[in-house]
Amino acid sequence: MTESAPAAFEPRPGQREILEYTAGRMGVAAVPGSGKTTTIAALAARLLGARFVGEGPLGESGEVLVVTYQNAAAESLRHRIARQLSQQSLPPSGYAVRTLHGLAYGIVQMWPGHAGTSSDFRVLDERSQRELIDRAVAEWNAENTPTWGRLAPGDDSTYDPVWEESWRRIAAGLARTCIAAAKNRRLDADGLLLALTAARQSGDPSPELPGMLYLRIGAEIFRRYQLLVETSAGIDFNDMVRLAVDLLESHPDLSTRLNERWPVVLEDEAQDSVPLQEELLGRLTSDRGHWIRVGDPNQSITSTFTSADPRFLRRFLDREDVTGLEMQISGRCAPPVMALANDLVDWVCDAYPVVEVRASAFRRQHMIATAAGDPQQNPSAEASGIALRGYEHRDEELLDVARRAGRFAQSQPECTLAVLVPTNRLGFELADILRAQEVSFDERLQSSRRARTVVDTLVAVLAAVADPLSSRGLAEAFRATHPASIDEPGKQPQPSPVEELVPLVRSCYRPESLFYPESGVTLADAFPPVQALRDADLASIEELAVRVRRWVSAARFPVDQLVLAIAHDLFAGEDLARAHRVAQFLRRRHDQNPAWRLPELAVDLKRADAAREVLGGEGDAAYEPRPGQLTVTTMHKAKGMEWDLVYLVSIDGVEFPGTTEDYFRGYQQHLGGDPAELARSQLTALIDAGSTAGATARAGQVEYISERLRLLYVAITRARRYLSVSFSQQVPVGQRSRRVPDALVFHRLRTLLDNRKASS
Incomplete structure (x- = not known):
């Protein structure tokens, strides 16, 4: 379960010191389950209560600004602060809760002229940014074929369409990494290219390293991308934050005005801070310095795929002008689970075999159990347990975990339980196994199976409506809208299984006869002569024809109204709500691309990531684990939640590499590593040290190992009570299954657990 405030908040040590805050800069390192969110809400309410009687740093009319990482967290904080104010009989006002991008958007919107943009500026969504990057990559590739052609594996210099497609994906990932990293350091494409030229002219030997080439490629694609962004009259998310920082830097008077409005800034999830965020909040608090940053450096789990870096919070905590505090007391975990987490931190800090990881993975801080009388008591050691299991093959592991989880849910219906997976793909595999075993579960993955089904169904139907005379399109719409059914004795004749009827629909050579039959022409006449066309099958096909005819008539309306008309024919309940969100998404896409018609919109929705983008993360803000109901989610999405029993699967050497000699996802031997990571290492070295010397693949590998250790933590x-950790020796890698090395950390967990048992 997520953290929840007791009826009357009684601060414990660590929380109490935070609530005594009066002024200045404060940094708080909060361990898991220490009540971080509740304490932030209580501090905001206390500051507003002090303002009510004319005391504290807010003055008479100042507001508290709370900045957090995600929309779901922002909504939770708003609710908690309002509840705290209500308990103190104070009005629910005087505070603002913003995400970083929401804050930057508001600042730029206040003074668009000063920011160098128009008052009706448009922020590009993630899809639009990705499309522009793809276009920039295509342009660069067309003009630099010899460059990317030489990077192909092997010695064959002939054109290889397979490599071209692979390189396109690699280049897009490389470009996204370089663009985000450079913009977060307030570096534009021309500035980055100038810095690279200066490094080469200075005699820096590292331009010969592969990462230097990839960084230059990324910078050149960056330049093309930025031109496309400017041509589209939009700005991307990183530009928006940069514009806000530039605005406050060039107009100190505006910074002062905002500081008067928000004298105190409370930053939640500060371990996920990016460079631009630190600069923006630093400028907002430059006049008075009332800045409280709360987070857990040991829970920074996004730094390898975003610009976040736990070093920013660590450095802030160590600054002389910052009051550093720790929230170490946690009522979440039973003593054995807590001890295992603490021992993991100590081992990594003291004895991890890769020396650089010792300093980069964790901040040394321990979870401490609550004292007697605390409202949140830790589960007892007697009612807890930890199991470590090894399997021969991944399939065996998933099957056994699914069986055990299903049995536990039935035998302990009062408990919450979850299976946490390292990747969404693995979660999808497990979800299919659970369905086959008829185990009830909540799917909290990148996009649920039901979400993907809704999107796929609408894609098929929209394609058929866009081209109703395509028999292939009609067949796909038939497949999507008619679930298979089987004849049963004693029942009315049922249509044949859908997969038997799809070829029949595809064979229709007179589709117009399905929708507007001529006099004397039957439905069967639209198909080639076949034996025994069953009446039930024809009725099923006719039902589709009637629906498509109705939907084609509705195609003259805006796309969102068309989708809603289709949805009300096909869906109910939660699926209907999902379809409404798809309708809103397509309306936005049409507004962004006025020339698009239904065929283009259908293709756009068909993109592989549409379900994730449109419906991914649905309901995350309100999700609460339910007793007796299994949750399947990723380790990343599990952050902020808790369960009585947790299964951790696939803790193997592929998902959790232990040394720089291990296999790393994205690593390509013929490219010298992962091009995106190599380029990012070069960029970091170039900006931080003014040189690219020493930036190698090892730096990126150290960062990845460190983050995976934090993810495991x-x-x-x-x-809360029970923990199961498992791995397999045979796992899928690429297109085949192979034996992989055991995870170094898994063996260490076993040793740490055995040592604890021996000493108890």
Whole structure:
């Protein structure tokens, strides 16, 4: 379960010191389950209560600004602060809760002229940014074929369409990484290219390294991308934050005005801060310095795929002008689980075999159990347990975990439980196994199976409506809208299974006869002569024809109204709500691309990531684990939640590499590593040290190992009472299954657990 405030908040040590805040800069390192969110809400309410009687740093009319990482967290904080104010009989006002991008958007919107943009500026969504990057990559590739052609594996210099497609994906990932990293350091494409030229002219030997080439490629694609952004009259998310920082830097008077409005800034999830965020909040608090940053450096789990970096919070905590505090007391985990998490931190800090990881993975801080009388008592050691299991093959592991989870849910219906997976793909595999075993569960993955089904169904129907005379399109719409059914004795004749009817629909050579039959022409006449066309099958096909005819008539309306008309024919309940969100998404896409018609919109929705983008993360803000109901989610999405029993699967050497000699996802031997990571390492070295010397693949590998260790720490600390950790020796890698090395950290967990048992 997520953290929840007791009826009357009684601060414990660590929380109490935070609530005594009066002024200045404060940094708080909060361990898992220490009540971080509740304490932030209580501090905001206390500051507003002091303002009510004319005391404290807010003055008479100042507001508290709370900045957090995600929309779901922002909504939770708004609710908690309002509840705290209500308990103190104070009005629910005087505070603002914003995400970083929401804050930057508001600042730029206040003074668009000063920011160098128009008052009706448009922020590009994630899809639009990705499309522009793809276009920039295509342009660069067309003009630089010899460059990317030489990077192909092997010695064959002939054109290889397979490599071209692979390189297109690699280049897009490389470009996204370089663009985000450079913009977060307030570096434009021309500035980055100038810095690279200066490094080469200075005699820096590192331009010969592969990462230097990839960084230059990324910078050149960056330049093309930025031109496309400017041509589209939009700005991307990183530009928006940069514009806000530039605005406050060039107009100190505006910074002062905002500081008067928000004298105190409370930053939640500060371990996920990016460089631009630190600059923006630093400028907002430059006049008075009332800045409280709360987070857990040991739960920073996004730094390898975003510009976040836990070093920013660590440095802030160590600054001389910052009051550093720790929230170490946690009532979440049973003593054995807590001890395992603490031992993991100590081992990594003291003895991890890769020396650089010792300093980069964790901040040394321990979880401490609550004292007697605390409202949130830790589960007892007697009612807890930890199991470590090994399997021969991944399939065996998933099958056994699914069986055990299903049995536990039935035998312990009062408990919450979850299976946490390292990747969404693995979660989808497990979900299919659970369905086959008829185990009830909540799917909290990148996009649920039901969400993908809704999107796929609408894609098929929209394609058929866009081209109703295509028999292939009609067949796909038939497949999507008619579930298979089987004849049963004693029942009315049923249509044949859908997969038997799809070829029949595809064979229709007179589709117009389905929709507007001529006099004397039957439905069967629209198909080639076949034996025994069953009446039930024809009735099923006719039902589709009637629907498509109705939907084609509705195609003259705006796309969102068309989708809603289709949805009300096909869906109910939660699926109907999902279809409404798809309708809103397509309306936005049409507004962004006025020339698009239904065929283009259908293709746009068909993109592989549409379900994730449109419906991914649905309901996350309100999700609460339910007793007796299994949750399947990723280790990343599990952050902030807790369960009585947690299964951690696939803790193997592929998902959790232990040394720089291990296999790393994205690593390509013929490219010298992962091009995106190599480029990012070069960029970091170039900006931080003014040189690219020493930036190698090892730096990126160290960062990845460190983050995976933090991810495992987060996963372990989701368990309140019971924890199961498992791995397999045979796992899918690429297109085949192969034996992989055991995870170094798995063996260490076993040793740490055995040592604890021996000493108890």
